[in-house]
Amino acid sequence: MNRPFLILLGVIGVTVPLLLSSPAHAVNPDEILSNTVLEERARDISQELRCLVCQNQSIDDSDADLARDLRVLVRERLVAGDTDQQVIDYIVARYGDYVLLNPPLKPETYVLWASPIVLAILALIAVAAFYRRKQRESGAKPDKLSKDEQTRLNEILETAQKDGSK
Amino acid sequence: MRFSLAVIPLVLFAALAGIFLINIDKDSSVVPSVLIDKPAPDFSLPPLPGADKGLSRADLTKGKVSVLNVFASWCIPCRAEHPMIKRLSNEADVPIFGLNYKEKDPQDGVKWLEELGNPYQAVGMDLSGRTGIDFGVYGVPETFIIDGQGQIKYKHIGPVTSEVLEKVLLPKIAELKG
Numbered sequence: 001m002n003r004p005f006l007i008l009l010g011v012i013g014v015t016v017p018l019l020l021s022s023p024a025h026a027v028n029p030d031e032i033l034s035n036t037v038l039e040e041r042a043r044d045i046s047q048e049l050r051c052l053v054c055q056n057q058s059i060d061d062s063d064a065d066l067a068r069d070l071r072v073l074v075r076e077r078l079v080a081g082d083t084d085q086q087v088i089d090y091i092v093a094r095y096g097d098y099v100l101l102n103p104p105l106k107p108e109t110y111v112l113w114a115s116p117i118v119l120a121i122l123a124l125i126a127v128a129a130f131y132r133r134k135q136r137e138s139g140a141k142p143d144k145l146s147k148d149e150q151t152r153l154n155e156i157l158e159t160a161q162k163d164g165s166k
Numbered sequence: 167m168r169f170s171l172a173v174i175p176l177v178l179f180a181a182l183a184g185i186f187l188i189n190i191d192k193d194s195s196v197v198p199s200v201l202i203d204k205p206a207p208d209f210s211l212p213p214l215p216g217a218d219k220g221l222s223r224a225d226l227t228k229g230k231v232s233v234l235n236v237f238a239s240w241c242i243p244c245r246a247e248h249p250m251i252k253r254l255s256n257e258a259d260v261p262i263f264g265l266n267y268k269e270k271d272p273q274d275g276v277k278w279l280e281e282l283g284n285p286y287q288a289v290g291m292d293l294s295g296r297t298g299i300d301f302g303v304y305g306v307p308e309t310f311i312i313d314g315q316g317q318i319k320y321k322h323i324g325p326v327t328s329e330v331l332e333k334v335l336l337p338k339i340a341e342l343k344g
Contacts, residue, residue, distance in 0.1 A: 052197060052304035065268070066304055069295050094302045096200035 026063045033075050042075045045087055049074075050099045058101055199302050199321040206234075206316045207300035211265070211290025214279070215272050221263055221290025227316035231342045233258070233335075234310040235286070236265045236303050239278035244307045247325035248282045251309075254331060255285035258339045264289035267298050267306050311335065313342050 027046075033039040046060035053064040059071055070091065077087045091099055103109050145153065201207075210222035226232055235251050237244040255262045264286035266275040272291060279289070292298055301310065302321075311320040320338050322330060 055195060066295075066299075069299060073296075073299065093200070094299060095304065096197065096302075098197045 025060055026067065027060065027071060028068070031068070031071055031075065033079065035079075038075070038078045041084055042071070042078055045074050045078075045084055046071055048088065048101055049091055050101050052095060052099065196323050197304065199318070199323075201302050201318045202321065204318055206310075206312055206318050207297070209290070209297040209300060211292055211297055214266060214276050214289050214291050216276060217289065219288045221265065221288050223316060225261075225263060225288060226312050227314070229314040231260050231314055231339055232312050233260055233262045233339070234265055234301075234312060235262060236267050236298060236301070236306050236308040236310075237278075238267045238306050239269060239274040241267075241306045243325040245282070247307055247327070248285075250326040250328060250331050252283060252285045253328075254326070254335060257331075258336055260339055260343075261287040263287060265297065265301070265303075266291045267303065268295040269293060309335070311338055311342065 027043070033042060043060060047058045049059045049070065051057045051059045051062035051064055051067040051070075053066050054062050057067075059067040059074075074087055074091070077090055082090070088100070097104060097108075103112060105113055206223055206226050208223050211220050213220040226234070233254065237248075237251075251262065262285055266289050269275050269291070272293065275289070275291060279286075290297070295303075298306075301308075305323060307325055309322040309326055310318055313319050319342055320335075322334065326335065
């Protein structure tokens, strides 16, 4: 088997199980609402909210005490009739945009949102410049030897022949 | 052309080094509060068992700068910072209020204050942690400085050390008292 094939096999072997497996959730049975529609909405909202104690987990994934309190709070607001956006605004009013795992597009986050695009454009420009230079360099070299070079080559070959025939 | 290309890594390195230098003292786990310069949330908490006065928003709007310290008996850093809260009550002439956050048993807060001393003018018991959430509390201990009109002016996250007390809290309180 060739190398690229092995690498491809490895990549598939790692990513497919990761995609198929669902991440572990921390929601306790006693938190789950009997209304499945509301529960579904609560799960969706919880997955968008960052747990401030563990910071890189959503409150849906986190076992932290505060995450649990916030999950219960989200469900309470939904039962009270809040829309999804109202629930999210309620949490953001207390903890700030930082709790949103998906940062909103606003003046403070323009740099954050624009940087991948800017970097991609810069990378494209760099690659284009590299290939253009390569092309120019190979184009600059003539296919045939110049007269001087040809004479010099002949000289070398002659000497070599003479040496060889000695 | 060739020279300017060669300079790019150097410039990138200098820029990165600059960013790292600016952030070297920053604790990335500290999330700044969105409640700064906003009115403290409305709340009303019952007293600890045996105490006669709880804590409500009205206590924070009496025209005097005050401090609200969020603590819990199960919180080890709270134990560590407690002497500093006592110092604060001695050195700054402001009322200090306690928010006893999420005790498993109401008696835990009482025992804790009996053991370590009580620097608080009043303590509200937040068993559910809901008032804590309204204040944007995410890691005890937290210490709020609140102006006389009940506006949150500053929040310190984590234990108050003598350095924080002397260099941050006391000057901030003095500044607000004017």
